[in-house]
Amino acid sequence: MAKEKKFVEAITSMNEDFAQWYTDVVRKADLMTYSSVKGCMIIRPYGYAIWELIQKELDRRFKETGHENVYMPMFIPESLLQKEKDHVQGFAPEVAWVTHGGENELAERLCVRPTSETLFCDHYKDIVQSYRDLPKLYNQWCSVVRWEKTTRPFLRSSEFLWQEGHTVHATYEEAQEETIRMLNVYSSFCEEFLAIPVVKGQKTDKEKFAGAQATFTIESLMHDGKALQSGTSHNFGDGFARAFGIQFLDRDNQLKYAYQTSWGVSTRLIGAIIMVHGDDSGLVLPPNVAPVQLIIVPVQQHVEGVLDKAYELKERLSKVCRVKVDDSDKMPGWKFSEHEMRGVPLRLEVGPKDIEKNQVVLVKRENREKLFVSMDELEEKVPQILSDIQKSLYEKALAHREERTFTATTLDEMEKILNETPGFIKAMWCGDRACEDLVKDRMAATARCIPFEQEKISDKCVCCGKEAKHMLYWGRAY
């Protein structure tokens, strides 16, 4: 089919080999490149620009909900890391250690932060004394290091960029409210900004964060039917406070332990964008996170007046969107492919014929739909089209997720779905760890979450047949 024909051969087809497709896209869109250290990547300007847009919008939403940014050191003394038992155990296998300063061995080795709970706690114990000091709503943007055995660009790297919010509250209820508030910030951000629909829910005990009392998550479904944990929010109860001695004098003159939360999202979100929206021609960016929303490609740019018109349009359109002119001396076809690989949502072609007719050709990245628009209407039409694209990408992703969400009442059914049409599987669960373990051993799938929106698929646990307590989303995950 001429219409279905691939324009770009440099990218492996998704259906042929999804993992290779992902690697090709990440490289061809020039989001990152490998570095000389295992599992670490160089985030290239285009990839970093996406991260900056994510940061900017999230940071705005954090501030809007009353949070302040701080910066903690990247080193954690070993003794500090060890104060909360579950927490150390969870992270011990993947921490990197600093043992020397110059030539001298350190008296106490320093851990390169895999997450900063212990640092925040150590600080909070000093600054929290009275109920009047609460709540503390801190966040930090930083990188963390986890010595991973297997790494993949953006999805799992040894060092990654993220944001970690850490808050302290006077009561459990308040901490729980904060935990859910931030989960909601994440879910609305993903849906509105990244055009990625998410399932909100709680992690099972097996899957929860080391040291947390409860972990909440947003789970999204990738194009290949695998799930991606896209953000988490934890309620620590007073567990860390007890381990670190974070106490305050309450209104009733009683000394009490404080309640805490933490929550984070990372550059992994970039991986989610790629795997939710991308296609065989490469990256597809929702306009809200596109560093370039509109690329102007002049055609026959050597012809008098063409480039001038392109620059003029850029000048005008820069007031309503992020726009660039590709005035390199590549062939137009080459530019089309290049900007499609990079996922630019909208392309504007302008050549002598257009100038004559006082119009331009707009081409949508998501479906290559061509629109002929009068030059006079651009400032009005372009933002409208971009917002349509944003909406359309969300709807497409939602439709895909719904198409790939199944229900199962037996393990055989689950296994069949996982092998034939991988996706989310809604199934009942009795609450026993043993059943989770069994599912994982047998079909490499995990409990993604106990969704807030419960449904009753059946009365019995999909695994052991005992009375069911919850409906779970199951799936194979990244």
Place this chain on the structure above:
RNA sequence: CGAGGUGUAGCGCAGUUGGUAGCGCGCUUGGUUUGGGACCAAGAUGCCGGGGGUUCGAGUCCUCUCACCUCGACCA
């Protein structure tokens, strides 16, 4: 940490029974081109991942080592 794979020009790769390094793309210069990856001409680019060995001679054989990729077990 297990299983596999790969390291040769910026990128992708070839390199035979061991004989002193090549192709495509990209890059530079000039010209012609330009509505879906143009063409011609002239150039530039190498610690053959690293150490040790065998040999008159190693990209090639042996050995140790390092790194990266993919797939699994563990984790954002």
